[in-house]
Amino acid sequence: MEQPELGKKILELRKANGLTQEELVARCNINVRTIQRIEAGEVTPRSHTVRSIFAALEIDLDQLQARAALPNPSKEKSQWLLMAFISGLIYFILAFWEAYMDYELSTSPSLSVSAWQYTMVKISILVCYSLFMLGFHQMGRIWENNWIKPASLLAIAGIVICIAADLYLFYNMDTDPLPLMAAQAILFGSIYMIFGFGLYRYKKEFGNMAIGAGIAVMITGLLFMSVVLALLGLLFLATSEILLLFVLYSAYSKLKP
Template identity: 65%
Template structure:
């Protein structure tokens, strides 16, 4: 169910039942601020929150549910999305180690970095990031988002190219390292602008968290494309990834609650 329609329904039904927001809170065990934001149409609550409020107001949820808000997903799809969520966190954490090693190589080409550790970290990034992006592809398919789906596939293609280039430079030829790094920055910057816009399109489904994730991802992409501000882009990317992971979990939560 889309906002602001959901908020209006809850507001009207609460008033029709002669309840104050505080009395509704007492019935469904949700804090007042959350009720206020839902009624104002500022956020789209999770499925279990909607059910709790509707139960407290004696509303038949089946009467109001629409296909657009929560698409029907299977348990298998829910499992895939939660796997992508955990893979995203592993990628996020592993990226700090990757960044530290790449920084060492940038300041000194003779940095003492174990080849097998470097390779394993790069392959781990490739695997976890690809799984993470496939989760967003699945979400894009379920919620019919034609920006997220190609962005996710482009993200996988981009990480394959960049990891291959990194390993080539590490083992075979480091003479063009700066040019290759600039190219990688531009590639991922372009991808994250598309990905960010796709997240912005999820505002109705997942609230302001998706909007914030999308805006920060777009800013990160622009910083990467500039190359000069790539380091700022890395900081923005870290923030965007955390917000995007929250969005991914909310998508899982919606599908999981349908099948529970």
């Protein structure tokens, strides 16, 4: 915290504790003139002086600095992240239904899956996943992150392409699906590598949760890019998306007014 904000904060906290400058001086062994100049923003005190003052005010300086580093709480921002979190939950549930339908269609092409049902599930996946990723784009704007912002938009573009490819294959059963599926795996694998690295860079703001999520997403990306290990990548994808939900909810909790 720099001057003059530091002086204003000390003045505010001293008055909140009902202390005069003389009473504060008696607690931290600093002369009155120094306190006056600090509160007026005329001088920048040394770190040990600042810690002595805050200790006298019974304030944990480290916690105060951590709170000061957070973005300003905003009801609009927090509600946006909450909506993204809920959309992510719905997407996570729908993804299991989607996977079941795709598996049944790949093993039994003659299986009766209605076109409207398949189309509605795919469109719902598209909408929910896009809102989910927009939550991370918002996080990238709040806690400046130049990897998450483009990666989240790329993920939205990727899901649009993949859903369009799935619908094309559904309505054109004679088409060989393997080339399109391989292209989908490589596309999403590449995007998830960028996205995972962006998450890892949130280690300062979200600690081990961001580190774990970032590593899980990057492993998922590598498995998808290999194509032959894409099925294993689906297992890591489920784990990484659970971690993404935790990260997003943690961001929402930090922004709640």
